[in-house]
Amino acid sequence: DVKVTQSSRYLVKRTGEKVFLECVQDMDHENMFWYRQDPGLGLRLIYFSYDVKMKEKGDIPEGYSVSREKKERFSLILESASTNQTSMYLCASSSSWTSGGLSGKNIQYFGAGTRLSVL
Protein backbone atom coordinates (compact mmCIF):
# COMPACT_ATOMS: atom_id res chain seq x y z
CA ASP A 1 0.00 0.00 0.00
CA VAL A 2 1.07 3.54 -0.71
CA LYS A 3 1.94 5.42 2.41
CA VAL A 4 2.16 9.18 2.59
CA THR A 5 3.15 10.40 6.02
CA GLN A 6 2.86 13.93 7.30
CA SER A 7 5.01 14.57 10.32
CA SER A 8 2.44 16.41 12.42
CA ARG A 9 -1.33 16.10 12.72
CA TYR A 10 -1.72 19.35 14.62
CA LEU A 11 0.50 22.41 14.86
CA VAL A 12 0.04 25.70 16.67
CA LYS A 13 2.36 28.54 15.70
CA ARG A 14 2.67 32.25 16.32
CA THR A 15 2.36 34.93 13.69
CA GLY A 16 5.73 35.59 12.10
CA GLU A 17 7.21 32.20 12.89
CA LYS A 18 8.87 30.12 10.22
CA VAL A 19 6.96 26.87 9.84
CA PHE A 20 8.01 23.62 8.23
CA LEU A 21 5.51 20.96 7.22
CA GLU A 22 7.10 17.67 6.28
CA CYS A 23 5.81 14.93 4.02
CA VAL A 24 7.37 11.56 3.25
CA GLN A 25 6.18 8.91 0.80
CA ASP A 26 7.41 5.34 0.60
CA MET A 27 6.42 4.36 -2.92
CA ASP A 28 9.26 5.92 -4.89
CA HIS A 29 6.82 8.34 -6.51
CA GLU A 30 8.29 11.05 -8.69
CA ASN A 31 5.50 13.55 -8.11
CA MET A 32 4.56 15.23 -4.87
CA PHE A 33 1.99 17.91 -4.09
CA TRP A 34 0.95 20.28 -1.33
CA TYR A 35 -2.67 21.41 -0.97
CA ARG A 36 -4.55 23.44 1.53
CA GLN A 37 -8.13 22.64 2.41
CA ASP A 38 -10.58 25.25 3.59
CA PRO A 39 -14.34 24.90 4.19
CA GLY A 40 -16.36 25.65 1.10
CA LEU A 41 -13.26 25.89 -1.09
CA GLY A 42 -12.25 22.28 -1.45
CA LEU A 43 -8.55 21.57 -1.96
CA ARG A 44 -6.32 24.12 -3.61
CA LEU A 45 -2.88 23.36 -4.97
CA ILE A 46 -0.02 25.32 -3.43
CA TYR A 47 3.07 23.76 -5.03
CA PHE A 48 4.05 20.55 -6.69
CA SER A 49 7.26 18.80 -7.63
CA TYR A 50 7.89 16.28 -10.36
CA ASP A 51 11.49 15.52 -9.50
CA VAL A 52 14.13 16.12 -6.89
CA LYS A 53 15.02 19.82 -6.66
CA MET A 54 12.23 20.65 -9.12
CA LYS A 55 9.17 22.64 -8.11
CA GLU A 56 6.25 24.32 -9.78
CA LYS A 57 3.80 26.85 -8.44
CA GLY A 58 0.23 25.79 -8.06
CA ASP A 59 -2.80 28.02 -7.78
CA ILE A 60 -2.02 29.71 -4.46
CA PRO A 61 1.77 29.80 -3.90
CA GLU A 62 1.93 33.22 -2.25
CA GLY A 63 3.39 33.07 1.22
CA TYR A 64 4.75 29.56 0.75
CA SER A 65 7.87 27.88 -0.51
CA VAL A 66 8.87 24.24 -0.87
CA SER A 67 11.93 22.06 -0.76
CA ARG A 68 12.60 18.68 -2.31
CA GLU A 69 16.12 17.54 -1.61
CA LYS A 70 15.29 13.83 -1.64
CA LYS A 71 12.81 11.95 -3.75
CA GLU A 72 10.76 10.72 -0.84
CA ARG A 73 10.48 14.01 1.04
CA PHE A 74 8.64 17.20 0.17
CA SER A 75 8.59 20.09 2.61
CA LEU A 76 6.24 23.04 2.70
CA ILE A 77 7.66 26.20 4.27
CA LEU A 78 5.77 29.18 5.60
CA GLU A 79 8.49 31.83 5.77
CA SER A 80 6.52 34.09 8.10
CA ALA A 81 3.28 32.52 9.23
CA SER A 82 0.16 34.65 9.18
CA THR A 83 -3.30 34.05 10.59
CA ASN A 84 -4.77 33.60 7.12
CA GLN A 85 -2.59 30.54 6.72
CA THR A 86 -4.54 28.73 9.40
CA SER A 87 -5.81 25.74 7.50
CA MET A 88 -5.60 22.01 6.88
CA TYR A 89 -2.59 21.10 4.74
CA LEU A 90 -2.55 17.91 2.72
CA CYS A 91 0.37 16.28 0.99
CA ALA A 92 -0.02 13.86 -1.92
CA SER A 93 2.18 11.80 -4.21
CA SER A 94 1.71 10.02 -7.50
CA SER A 95 3.71 7.86 -9.84
CA SER A 96 5.54 9.20 -12.84
CA TRP A 97 3.81 10.41 -15.88
CA THR A 98 4.62 9.67 -19.46
CA SER A 99 7.27 11.72 -21.16
CA GLY A 100 6.27 15.20 -22.18
CA GLY A 101 4.27 16.12 -19.15
CA LEU A 102 1.77 15.08 -16.60
CA SER A 103 -0.39 12.08 -17.34
CA GLY A 104 -3.94 12.60 -16.29
CA LYS A 105 -4.50 9.07 -15.21
CA ASN A 106 -2.08 8.82 -12.33
CA ILE A 107 -3.76 8.62 -8.99
CA GLN A 108 -2.71 10.93 -6.21
CA TYR A 109 -2.40 9.36 -2.78
CA PHE A 110 -2.83 11.58 0.23
CA GLY A 111 -1.48 11.87 3.74
CA ALA A 112 -3.68 12.36 6.77
CA GLY A 113 -3.17 16.12 6.80
CA THR A 114 -1.70 18.69 9.16
CA ARG A 115 -4.08 21.08 10.84
CA LEU A 116 -2.16 24.30 11.34
CA SER A 117 -3.35 27.09 13.59
CA VAL A 118 -1.51 30.41 13.44
CA LEU A 119 -2.24 32.63 16.43
Added chain:
Amino acid sequence: AQKVTQAQTEISVVEKEDVTLDCVYETRDTTYYLFWYKQPPSGELVFLIRRNSFDEQNEISGRYSWNFQKSTSSFNFTITASQVVDSAVYFCALKNQGGKLIFGQGTELSVKP
Protein backbone atom coordinates in the same frame (compact mmCIF):
# COMPACT_ATOMS: atom_id res chain seq x y z
CA ALA B 1 -11.85 27.32 -17.61
CA GLN B 2 -11.98 24.08 -15.68
CA LYS B 3 -14.26 23.73 -12.76
CA VAL B 4 -15.91 21.12 -10.57
CA THR B 5 -19.13 21.90 -8.75
CA GLN B 6 -20.58 19.89 -5.92
CA ALA B 7 -23.75 21.79 -5.19
CA GLN B 8 -24.64 19.81 -2.07
CA THR B 9 -22.63 21.16 0.83
CA GLU B 10 -24.14 18.84 3.43
CA ILE B 11 -26.41 15.82 3.24
CA SER B 12 -27.92 14.00 6.17
CA VAL B 13 -29.59 10.60 5.83
CA VAL B 14 -30.68 7.80 8.08
CA GLU B 15 -28.89 4.49 7.89
CA LYS B 16 -30.02 2.19 5.06
CA GLU B 17 -31.22 5.05 2.92
CA ASP B 18 -29.77 5.46 -0.56
CA VAL B 19 -27.99 8.73 -1.22
CA THR B 20 -26.61 10.37 -4.36
CA LEU B 21 -23.82 12.91 -4.36
CA ASP B 22 -23.83 15.19 -7.37
CA CYS B 23 -20.80 16.34 -9.33
CA VAL B 24 -20.84 18.60 -12.37
CA TYR B 25 -17.66 19.54 -14.20
CA GLU B 26 -16.56 21.99 -16.86
CA THR B 27 -13.71 21.44 -19.27
CA ARG B 28 -12.95 22.08 -22.90
CA ASP B 29 -10.56 19.17 -23.13
CA THR B 30 -11.62 16.01 -24.89
CA THR B 31 -9.32 13.86 -22.78
CA TYR B 32 -9.70 14.13 -19.05
CA TYR B 33 -10.11 12.06 -15.92
CA LEU B 34 -12.63 12.21 -13.14
CA PHE B 35 -12.09 11.05 -9.59
CA TRP B 36 -13.96 10.58 -6.35
CA TYR B 37 -12.20 10.72 -2.98
CA LYS B 38 -13.54 10.09 0.50
CA GLN B 39 -12.25 12.01 3.51
CA PRO B 40 -13.29 10.36 6.79
CA PRO B 41 -12.89 12.20 10.10
CA SER B 42 -9.31 10.93 10.31
CA GLY B 43 -8.45 13.40 7.56
CA GLU B 44 -6.77 11.30 4.91
CA LEU B 45 -8.29 11.44 1.45
CA VAL B 46 -9.00 7.94 0.23
CA PHE B 47 -9.16 7.29 -3.50
CA LEU B 48 -12.45 5.68 -4.59
CA ILE B 49 -12.59 5.72 -8.37
CA ARG B 50 -11.01 7.09 -11.53
CA ARG B 51 -12.83 7.43 -14.85
CA ASN B 52 -11.49 8.58 -18.19
CA SER B 53 -13.50 10.69 -20.59
CA PHE B 54 -13.80 7.91 -23.14
CA ASP B 55 -15.41 5.43 -20.82
CA GLU B 56 -19.00 6.26 -20.01
CA GLN B 57 -19.86 2.91 -18.57
CA ASN B 58 -21.36 3.09 -15.15
CA GLU B 59 -19.44 1.33 -12.43
CA ILE B 60 -20.56 -0.53 -9.36
CA SER B 61 -18.39 -1.55 -6.45
CA GLY B 62 -20.36 -3.12 -3.65
CA ARG B 63 -22.72 -0.48 -2.30
CA TYR B 64 -21.07 2.24 -4.35
CA SER B 65 -21.98 3.13 -7.90
CA TRP B 66 -21.02 5.91 -10.25
CA ASN B 67 -22.97 7.41 -13.13
CA PHE B 68 -20.87 9.24 -15.71
CA GLN B 69 -22.81 11.24 -18.33
CA LYS B 70 -20.82 13.36 -20.74
CA SER B 71 -23.98 14.87 -22.18
CA THR B 72 -24.68 16.60 -18.89
CA SER B 73 -21.02 16.82 -17.72
CA SER B 74 -21.92 14.95 -14.58
CA PHE B 75 -20.25 12.21 -12.57
CA ASN B 76 -22.61 11.34 -9.75
CA PHE B 77 -21.92 8.96 -6.90
CA THR B 78 -24.58 6.82 -5.25
CA ILE B 79 -24.30 4.93 -2.00
CA THR B 80 -26.91 2.23 -1.60
CA ALA B 81 -28.10 1.23 1.87
CA SER B 82 -25.90 3.79 3.56
CA GLN B 83 -24.08 2.97 6.79
CA VAL B 84 -22.73 5.11 9.59
CA VAL B 85 -19.18 4.36 8.38
CA ASP B 86 -20.03 6.17 5.14
CA SER B 87 -20.10 9.46 7.05
CA ALA B 88 -17.33 11.56 5.53
CA VAL B 89 -16.61 14.42 3.20
CA TYR B 90 -16.63 13.33 -0.42
CA PHE B 91 -14.72 15.15 -3.12
CA CYS B 92 -15.14 14.97 -6.85
CA ALA B 93 -12.10 16.00 -8.91
CA LEU B 94 -11.12 16.60 -12.53
CA LYS B 95 -7.72 16.15 -14.11
CA ASN B 96 -6.86 16.88 -17.72
CA GLN B 97 -3.70 16.17 -19.65
CA GLY B 98 -2.21 19.32 -18.20
CA GLY B 99 -2.10 17.36 -15.00
CA LYS B 100 -3.51 19.49 -12.22
CA LEU B 101 -6.23 17.98 -10.08
CA ILE B 102 -9.16 20.34 -9.67
CA PHE B 103 -11.40 19.60 -6.72
CA GLY B 104 -14.99 20.42 -6.04
CA GLN B 105 -15.96 22.03 -2.77
CA GLY B 106 -16.81 18.71 -1.18
CA THR B 107 -20.06 17.25 0.16
CA GLU B 108 -20.28 16.36 3.82
CA LEU B 109 -22.37 13.23 4.26
CA SER B 110 -23.77 12.39 7.66
CA VAL B 111 -25.38 8.99 8.10
CA LYS B 112 -27.34 8.70 11.32
CA PRO B 113 -28.14 5.38 12.98
